[in-house]
Amino acid sequence: MTPNLNLWLIPVLPLIGAALNGFFGKRLTREAVAIVALAFSGATFGLALFVAARFSLLDLPHVEIVAQWIRAGNFRADFAFYLDQLSLVMLLVVTGVGLLIHIYSVGYMWEEGGFYRYFSYLNLFMFFMLTLVLANNYLLMFIGWEGVGLASYLLIGFFFLRDSAASAGKKAFIVNRVGDFGFLIALFLLIKHFGSLDFEQVFQHVSSLNPETVGAGLLTAIGLLLMVGAAGKSAQLPLYVWLPDAMEGPTPVSALIHAATMVTAGVYMIARSHVIFERAPIALTVVAIIGTLTALFAATIGIAQTDIKKVLAYSTISQLGYMFMACGVAAFSAAIFHLMTHAFFKGLLFLAAGSVIHAIGGEQDMRKMGGLKDKIPWTFWTMTAGTVAIAGIPPLAGFFSKDEILWRAYQASWAYWLIGLFTAFLTSFYMFRLWFMTFTGSYRGATEDQHSASRAGPSIVAQGRSAPRGHGGIHESPSVMLVPLVILAVLSIIGGWIGIPGSMGGGNHFDKFLAPVFRTSTPSLNAQHVAAGEIAPPEKQTEGPEPQTSRATELIFTGISVFAALLGFVFAAILYYLRPELPQEIAHALGGFYKTVANKYYVDELYAILFVNPVVDGSRRILWQGVDEGVIDATVNDSADGARHVSDTVRQMQSGNIRSYAGWVALGAAVVIAYMVWMGTR
Amino acid sequence: MVPLSYYLVLSGILFACGVLGFLIKRNIITIFMSIELMLNGVNLSFVAFAAQWHALSGQVFVFFVMVVAAAESAVGLAIIIAVYRTRQTLNVDQINLLKL
Numbered sequence: 160m161t162p163n164l165n166l167w168l169i170p171v172l173p174l175i176g177a178a179l180n181g182f183f184g185k186r187l188t189r190e191a192v193a194i195v196a197l198a199f200s201g202a203t204f205g206l207a208l209f210v211a212a213r214f215s216l217l218d219l220p221h222v223e224i225v226a227q228w229i230r231a232g233n234f235r236a237d238f239a240f241y242l243d244q245l246s247l248v249m250l251l252v253v254t255g256v257g258l259l260i261h262i263y264s265v266g267y268m269w270e271e272g273g274f275y276r277y278f279s280y281l282n283l284f285m286f287f288m289l290t291l292v293l294a295n296n297y298l299l300m301f302i303g304w305e306g307v308g309l310a311s312y313l314l315i316g317f318f319f320l321r322d323s324a325a326s327a328g329k330k331a332f333i334v335n336r337v338g339d340f341g342f343l344i345a346l347f348l349l350i351k352h353f354g355s356l357d358f359e360q361v362f363q364h365v366s367s368l369n370p371e372t373v374g375a376g377l378l379t380a381i382g383l384l385l386m387v388g389a390a391g392k393s394a395q396l397p398l399y400v401w402l403p404d405a406m407e408g409p410t411p412v413s414a415l416i417h418a419a420t421m422v423t424a425g426v427y428m429i430a431r432s433h434v435i436f437e438r439a440p441i442a443l444t445v446v447a448i449i450g451t452l453t454a455l456f457a458a459t460i461g462i463a464q465t466d467i468k469k470v471l472a473y474s475t476i477s478q479l480g481y482m483f484m485a486c487g488v489a490a491f492s493a494a495i496f497h498l499m500t501h502a503f504f505k506g507l508l509f510l511a512a513g514s515v516i517h518a519i520g521g522e523q524d525m526r527k528m529g530g531l532k533d534k535i536p537w538t539f540w541t542m543t544a545g546t547v548a549i550a551g552i553p554p555l556a557g558f559f560s561k562d563e564i565l566w567r568a569y570q571a572s573w574a575y576w577l578i579g580l581f582t583a584f585l586t587s588f589y590m591f592r593l594w595f596m597t598f599t600g601s602y603r604g605a606t607e608d609q610h611s612a613s614r615a616g617p618s619i620v621a622q623g624r625s626a627p628r629g630h631g632g633i634h635e636s637p638s639v640m641l642v643p644l645v646i647l648a649v650l651s652i653i654g655g656w657i658g659i660p661g662s663m664g665g666g667n668h669f670d671k672f673l674a675p676v677f678r679t680s681t682p683s684l685n686a687q688h689v690a691a692g693e694i695a696p697p698e699k700q701t702e703g704p705e706p707q708t709s710r711a712t713e714l715i716f717t718g719i720s721v722f723a724a725l726l727g728f729v730f731a732a733i734l735y736y737l738r739p740e741l742p743q744e745i746a747h748a749l750g751g752f753y754k755t756v757a758n759k760y761y762v763d764e765l766y767a768i769l770f771v772n773p774v775v776d777g778s779r780r781i782l783w784q785g786v787d788e789g790v791i792d793a794t795v796n797d798s799a800d801g802a803r804h805v806s807d808t809v810r811q812m813q814s815g816n817i818r819s820y821a822g823w824v825a826l827g828a829a830v831v832i833a834y835m836v837w838m839g840t841r
Numbered sequence: 842m843v844p845l846s847y848y849l850v851l852s853g854i855l856f857a858c859g860v861l862g863f864l865i866k867r868n869i870i871t872i873f874m875s876i877e878l879m880l881n882g883v884n885l886s887f888v889a890f891a892a893q894w895h896a897l898s899g900q901v902f903v904f905f906v907m908v909v910a911a912a913e914s915a916v917g918l919a920i921i922i923a924v925y926r927t928r929q930t931l932n933v934d935q936i937n938l939l940k941l
Contacts, residue, residue, distance in 0.1 A: 818865075821864055825860050
């Protein structure tokens with residue numbers, strides 16, 4: 160009997176915080192709202208740490224059934240929580256990064272309207288995210304899954320007075336519906352064939368099945384549908400389009416939801432369902448291909464963006480592509496490792512970007528930044544840490560996780576590795592481009608007294624600031640914002656050290672820690688794959704000493720990826736520091752191609768033609784003008800009109816003239832008598 | 842003996858005259874008299890049937906009708922006088938306050 164940890168408290172605490180702020184926040188002062196929000200998210204993080212401390216005492220996986228939920232025939236789903244190494248990692252990431260971003264938000268959102276609403280939503284998000292992570296069955300996970308979508312929608316549309324924010328929220332919600340549709344069908348298939356959504360039961364059933372190597376079967380279908388769900392939530396091709404628009408939300412929200420936690424839910428879901436995917440190699444290959452293509456695709460778009468948050472958004476999509484690539488080559492622990500380090504450095508980058516935006520009064524266009532290095536040193540140094548980390552330069556966090564993924568991808572197919580490597584180069588390039596454009600050179604923005612004028616103009620700046628603040632020039636953010644930045648910067652620097660691979664003399668503790676979760680793969684899988692000519696996911700979880708040649712090869716590949724990262728730095732330095740006029744010329748020389756990339760490959764326009772416009776036009780012409788106006792309204796209006804016409808006619812009888820009444824009476828009597836006579840004589 | 846149908850035809854003619862008078866006359870008194878005519882047409886058919894079937898109830902009913910008609914004409918004439926006093930006319934087309 161393992162100790163009862165009361166896991167249910169972890170998601171419920173933020174829910175209480177959300178309820179308190181949501182119901183009473185309007186009457187509370189800002190200080191009180193902040194205290195409530197921080198107290199509950201802090202308590203959640205404390206509980207998570209407590210759980211982590213007790214973790215070694217547990218029999219894994221540790222399941223706590225809190226309450227019965229659904230019993231229908233043989234099917235049951237409970238409010239139950241599931242804790243294993245994977246959930247623990249996610250738990251710590253979500254609560255830890257979540258707490259830091261709560262703290263940061265207090266500073267960032269202080270001047271904004273709807274302060275209590277913001278924190279209520281943020282706590283609500285924590286509740287759903289923790290439900291998702293801790294659920295012990297797919298149904299409860301789905302509740303969390305939908306809930307984070309709701310919180311995301313609410314927070315993207317936080318500045319709802321801006322039309323772009325409102326429509327970005329809608330876009331995120333609707334695109335996610337497409338993915339959730341796939342997820343839901345996968346759940347139905349699970350219920351139909353395994354009679355359960357409970358993780359342990361489903362995986363037990365699935366474990367008894369053979370891998371579907373030749374042709375597609377049930378597991379492939381489930382895997383592909385789960386991937387559709389994951390692609391929606393984690394912004395993969397072709398459902399990534401909502402994430403860049405989601406940058407309309409407040410920057411801390413972009414950091415928490417659209418970089419660190421929610422968008423990684425798809426990766427978590429696939430890692431959690433690894434038993435299914437390992438037996439569906441076709442689905443796994445699709446995951447890998449989509450991940451790889453997304454990584455490359457988003458990275459190329461990221462190069463040409465000028466909005467600092469958009470660059471980070473495309474970078475997020477690209478990094479998520481890496482995680483999917485890792486999942487697709489069955490390197491689930493590498494995916495989770497990158498998920499964790501990404502949560503650190505991308506959360507950091509977004510918060511630092513928020514700090515930059517804060518410093519210069521709401522400007523997001525990098526072309527109007529520059530030379531901020533000395534003016535906001537704390538932001539500069541923390542952002543540098545994040546940039547170096549994401550670029551994959553040792554010994555920062557991103558290096559180890561990305562290198563792990565690339566190495567595992569190479570073991571599956573050199574094509575994945577090559578594209579991954581090129582993407583690593585692009586990542587480094589666009590991140591240092593951002594870094595150089597923001598912090599070096601001279602300040603290109605409006606001077607301080609022109610701030611208000613530039614903000615009033617029709618710039619592409621997404622103006623979150625509703626009221627003009629007392630803005631005293633470029634200034635460093637308050638310490639409540641800097642402390643989370645520093646903590647995340649430290650994590651971005653050292654966070655990768657728990658997963659130093661064996662080839663570099665590390666123990667790869669992270670991989671070993673997660674190994675029990677991902678160990679259950681069938682031994683026959685590999686052989687069958689090779690026999691069927693499929694791509695073989697590497698089976699070995701780097702347990703035991705690797706052959707010396709492999710270790711040397713791995714080191715060579717590490718060298719190559721570091722070289723790619725440095726190359727990206729050099730290119731960025733040349734283009735945006737040494738010769739700042741060069742990018743214009745290159746863009747000019749590339750002409751149409753540059754325009755295509757800068758316009759994000761016209762994917763939004765394509766979707767508008769393919770999906771949005773037909774739906775809108777169909778709704779307008781057929782449903783609105785055809786069905787609604789033509790059938791429903793017409794029925795109501797015509798019956799009303801008909802009643803009026805009949806009444807108009809009949810009303811003539813009621814003239815108020817006694818004699819005409821008498822005439823009607825006589826006529827009626829005559830008719831009745833005639834009828835009776837006729838009936839009588841028949 | 843006069844056949845029943847003669848009485849009934851006469852009764853019908855009387856009733857139809859009453860209806861016609863009621864509908865086309867404008868003077869209240871004339872209308873009132875038309876009503877009496879209709880009542881008497883009905884009375885005639887009552888007594889005709891009573892005589893034909895040797896049933897007293899028809900005769901009795903006629904007395905009831907006459908009593909009611911007497912009461913009615915008392916009230917009706919009173920109303921007509923009251924109307925004449927207030928409106929100085931007995932033309933029903935001008936007594937149309939109920940009209941739309």
